[in-house]
Amino acid sequence: MKQKISKQLVKHIAQLANLEIDDTKIGLYQNQLSVILDHFNDLKLLSLANVPETSRIIEEQNIWREDIIESSFSQKEALENSKNTYQGFFVVPYVLINKDE
Amino acid sequence: MLLNKSISDIATLIKNKTISAVDLVNEAYEKIERLDSQINSFITIRNKKEVIKEAEEADKKNIGTKNPLYGIPYSLKDAYVTTKIRTTCASKVLNNFLSPYDATVYQKLKQAGAIMIGKNNLDAWGHGGSTENTDYGGGKNPWDTSRIPGGSSGGPAAAISSRMVSFAIGEDTGGSIRNPSNMCNTSGLKVSYGRISRYGVIAYASSLDSVGPMAKSVEDLALILETMVGKDKFDATSSINKNFDYVKDLHKRTTKIIGLPKEFFGEGLDSRVRKIILKVAKEYETAGYKIAEVSIPLMKYGISIYYLTSLSETSSNMARYDGVRFGNSRQLLSDETKRRIMLGSYALSAGYADELYKKAQKARTKLIKEFNKAFEVCDVLLCPVTPSPPAKIGELINDPLKSFLEDLYTGPINVAGLPSLAIPAGFTTNNLPVGMQLIGKRFHEEQLLQMGYVYQQLTHWHIKKPPLLNQND
Numbered sequence: 261m262k263q264k265i266s267k268q269l270v271k272h273i274a275q276l277a278n279l280e281i282d283d284t285k286i287g288l289y290q291n292q293l294s295v296i297l298d299h300f301n302d303l304k305l306l307s308l309a310n311v312p313e314t315s316r317i318i319e320e321q322n323i324w325r326e327d328i329i330e331s332s333f334s335q336k337e338a339l340e341n342s343k344n345t346y347q348g349f350f351v352v353p354y355v356l357i358n359k360d361e
Numbered sequence: 362m363l364l365n366k367s368i369s370d371i372a373t374l375i376k377n378k379t380i381s382a383v384d385l386v387n388e389a390y391e392k393i394e395r396l397d398s399q400i401n402s403f404i405t406i407r408n409k410k411e412v413i414k415e416a417e418e419a420d421k422k423n424i425g426t427k428n429p430l431y432g433i434p435y436s437l438k439d440a441y442v443t444t445k446i447r448t449t450c451a452s453k454v455l456n457n458f459l460s461p462y463d464a465t466v467y468q469k470l471k472q473a474g475a476i477m478i479g480k481n482n483l484d485a486w487g488h489g490g491s492t493e494n495t496d497y498g499g500g501k502n503p504w505d506t507s508r509i510p511g512g513s514s515g516g517p518a519a520a521i522s523s524r525m526v527s528f529a530i531g532e533d534t535g536g537s538i539r540n541p542s543n544m545c546n547t548s549g550l551k552v553s554y555g556r557i558s559r560y561g562v563i564a565y566a567s568s569l570d571s572v573g574p575m576a577k578s579v580e581d582l583a584l585i586l587e588t589m590v591g592k593d594k595f596d597a598t599s600s601i602n603k604n605f606d607y608v609k610d611l612h613k614r615t616t617k618i619i620g621l622p623k624e625f626f627g628e629g630l631d632s633r634v635r636k637i638i639l640k641v642a643k644e645y646e647t648a649g650y651k652i653a654e655v656s657i658p659l660m661k662y663g664i665s666i667y668y669l670t671s672l673s674e675t676s677s678n679m680a681r682y683d684g685v686r687f688g689n690s691r692q693l694l695s696d697e698t699k700r701r702i703m704l705g706s707y708a709l710s711a712g713y714a715d716e717l718y719k720k721a722q723k724a725r726t727k728l729i730k731e732f733n734k735a736f737e738v739c740d741v742l743l744c745p746v747t748p749s750p751p752a753k754i755g756e757l758i759n760d761p762l763k764s765f766l767e768d769l770y771t772g773p774i775n776v777a778g779l780p781s782l783a784i785p786a787g788f789t790t791n792n793l794p795v796g797m798q799l800i801g802k803r804f805h806e807e808q809l810l811q812m813g814y815v816y817q818q819l820t821h822w823h824i825k826k827p828p829l830l831n832q833n834d
Contacts, residue, residue, distance in 0.1 A: 270703075277676060277706040278683070279699050280692055292700060295762050297707070300665045303720045313722035314729060316568045317554045317778030317803075323597040337461045341687030352685050 264294045362834055363388050364434070364524040365826070368581045371527065372429035382416035382423075382432030382476060385527070389434040389478050392525040396829055400501045400510070401492075402519040404439045404449055406479040415476055429584050431474035436529045438514050439480035440487060440563045441467055446477075450563045451485040451495035453693045454682050464561025465593045466530055466572055473588045478526055481516030485698055486679065487532065487565035489513050490540050490747075490767045493758040494697040501754070502544060503827035504794055508751040511541030517575050518545035522827050524834055528576040528585055534565040535667055536746070536771025538573045539783035543746035543796025546785045546825060548813065549575040550582045553803045554778035555600035558593030566674035569667075569775040578823050579784060579813035583607035586806065605807045611814045615807070618651045620739030624660035625770050631749040637787040637795045638745050644819060645743070645812075655735040655742070659728045660773060666728060667772030668765055669708050669721035676705025700761060729777045741812055742800040745770055746783045750793040774800055782809040785822035792828070 270290050274281045281289055335348055344351040363371060363385055374380040390409050397403055412434075419432045442448045442460035449455045467477070484494040492500030492515025500515040502508040503523045510519040517529030518541035531538040533551035542549030550573045557572040564570060574585035586607050593599045621642060626635060646652050659666070679702050684690040694702070708717035735742065747767050757764040774781045779800055786797035801809045817823050826834065 273703045273707045273710070274699075276710060277699075277702045278680065278691065279694070279702060281699065285696070289700065289703070292761050293704060293707075296668075296700075296704060296765065299762060299765075300669060300708075300717060302662055303665050303669075303724060304716070306662060306720070306724055308720060308723040308727070311723040311726050313719055314726040315722050318598050318600070320597070325594065333461050340461065341458060342685065343689075344685075350686055 263298070265290060265297065362524070364392070364527055365834065367578060368429055368433060368527060368576070368584050371433055372431070375423065375432045376425045376427070378423065382419040383413060385432060385434050386412055386416040386476060386478070389525055392523060392834070393478070396523050397525065399506055399829060400503050400519045400523060401482055401498045402500060402510070402516040402523065402525065403436070403479045404451060404482050404497045404516070405447055407446060407477070412476060412478060419474055419476065428473035428588060430470065430588055432476065433527045434476045434478045435470065436479050436481050436517060436520055436526045437467060437477060438483050438517050438529065438531050440483060440532050441530065442561045442563065443467055443480070446480060448480070448563070449497065451483045451497055452695070452698070453496045454684075454688045454691060456689065458688055460561070462561065465558040465595060466589055467561065469588055470530070481514070481520055481529060483516055484513035485695055486563065486675070487513045487534050487537055488675070488698050488701050489758070490536060490764060491752070491757045492516060492541070493754065494695055496695065499754060502751050503829040504546065504792065505751070506829070508753055508793070509544065509757065511544030511747070511751060513537040514575065515541045518542050518547050518549070521545070521547045521575055521577060523829055524826070528574060528581055531573055531575045532562055533571050533573055533775065534569045535671055535768045535775050538575060539746050539771050539781060539796070539798060540767070542575060542783040544751040544794060546794035546822065546827065547575060547577060548579055548582055548782070548784045548823060549573060550586065550806065550809070551774070551781045552586070552806055553780040554775075555598050555602070556780070556804065556806065557589050558591070558596040558599040560593055560595035564678045566671035567678065568674060569671055571775065579782070579810055579817050580608070580611065583611055583810050600804070602804050607807055607810055610807050611811060613811055616650065616740040616812055618653050618739040619645055620653050620655035620735055620742045622655050622657050622660065622735060622742050622744055624657050625744035629748050629766065629769065630745060633789045634745050634749060634795055638743065638797055641786050641797050641816070642743055644816070648815060648819060653739050655739055657728070657731045657735055659724060659731050662724055663728070663773035664765060664769055666721045666724045667768060667776050668704075669717050670725065670776060671772070672701050672705035673708045673718045674705070676702045676709060697758065697761070725776050728773060732777045732779060736802050741808055744798050744800070746796045746798045747771070750789050750795055770798060779803055780806045780809055782813050784813045784816065785825070787822055
């Protein structure tokens with residue numbers, strides 16, 4: 261392995277990915293992610309200037325359908341798999357927290 | 362016994378009422394009850410009484426002119442959502458998740474009269490090639506239970522190999538149908554991107570995911586495929602491209618030249634696998650096909666291109682598992698899955714996306730061109746499926762990079778959206794199955810099936826049964 265990513269970067273990526281990594285495992289993740297990212301570095305050897313990107317295989321674009329109203333899930337069905345509902349709504353975690361409270 | 366027979370033989374017996382759907386279902390449960398504790402190929406087995414009732418109804422309605430899959434027991438990789446049977450995708454995050462809708466493929470098979478027995482084990486979310494990354498007990502290989510069945514569709518392949526079901530439906534993002542077919546001595550087809558609707562398949566990597574049949578022979582695959590293909594209004598990527606009479610066309614010979622891509626035979630390939638695949642090439646040559654060496658130089662970067670694409674896409678797809686609308690907390694995700702999501706998040710993050718994700722998509726453009734160029738001089742490509750025969754349990758799950766490298770010959774095929782068939786090609790001296798891979802031009806599944814059919818007429822690897830079974834099975 262040429263270069264190891266830092267423990268801080270591991271924590272940062274975990275935060276970006278909305279994941280919690282146990283402190284005792286950060287070192288393991290650091291090693292494993294570094295080995296794999298090091299392998300991906302082989303792409304640096306390729307000269308790809310002016311090559312267009314292909315992010316999907318299909319040629320079709322903007323696939324439209326007739327605007328016909330069809331029946332869908334009932335509210336009950338849509339909520340059925342949620343563990344936390346209130347008066348027909350999903351209860352979601354706080355996004356903003358008042359630190360003064 | 363009955364489930365050892367081909368689908369067309371079973372269909373004839375059902376049609377003539379020599380056997381009943383109930384007979385088949387009883388046999389499936391007898392095998393599962395006797396053998397599945399040794400191989401862990403199922404996550405959820407349906408209530409036997411309910412399934413018998415379904416089979417009895419099918420027998421009553423049997424008027425002799427049904428789809429060949431009518432009354433035949435099969436299983437689904439547990440990545441297909443079903444309304445009345447839980448879908449876990451092998452993760453406790455979805456433990457007891459009941460989908461509000463059915464996958465299109467499941468609907469089609471239901472309409473054809475096939476009987477779903479249960480849902481198979483896999484690497485959670487498709488993340489793996491060994492069926493070890495599962496929260497429901499690791500899968501084992503019926504040919505040697507100290508070894509992996511391959512993955513991620515290890516459960517379907519092991520269940521077919523053990524004759525618990527007549528066929529199964531897998532899903533392939535970077536080898537997930539082909540890898541376990543090759544390790545369990547079964548046949549599996551990864552279709553061209555867009556050939557079969559993916560509505561209701563839990564997404565791993567959206568620009569790569571493909572649905573496909575898994576069975577004991579190529580003839581069976583052709584029969585199942587005819588029921589699965591077609592445009593679906595619920596999947597905008599499903600193609601209107603003309604469907605073929607796969608079964609009728611099995612006897613046609615539209616292939617003349619087989620290409621051996623030299624990059625698939627280089628460093629990292631186990632010498633036993635190499636020997637078997639080169640022997641297959643000789644056998645085809647003796648049967649009258651021309652062999653040509655071709656080159657796909659970018660295969661050297663195949664693993665990086667494939668993984669940077671699939672991990673970036675999975676980091677985005679997996680964001681939906683927040684435990685709010687359905688499922689449990691994402692903290693229940695396994696280390697393997699967390700690693701994959703983090704690698705993808707990194708590859709897409711500001712400052713790194715240009716060097717990683719975007720670069721991989723540029724290389725993808727070139728890789729597709731190289732495959733197209735190879736197909737100017739040959740009709741199909743012949744190569745190994747995995748670099749080595751089935752590993753011992755624990756070998757891959759504890760070495761993430763080694764585990765990634767197992768996808769060397771399969772992942773890049775998904776990157777190019779090509780169809781690919783994996784079928785049995787021989788055995789190592791210690792009786793481990795080795796498969797071969799035939800890769801075709803996009804939407805030319807029929808050529809692969811024809812080539813596989815020819816091979817299964819010439820050889821008998823595919824009818825060999827694992828030591829887990831007794832002679833009467």
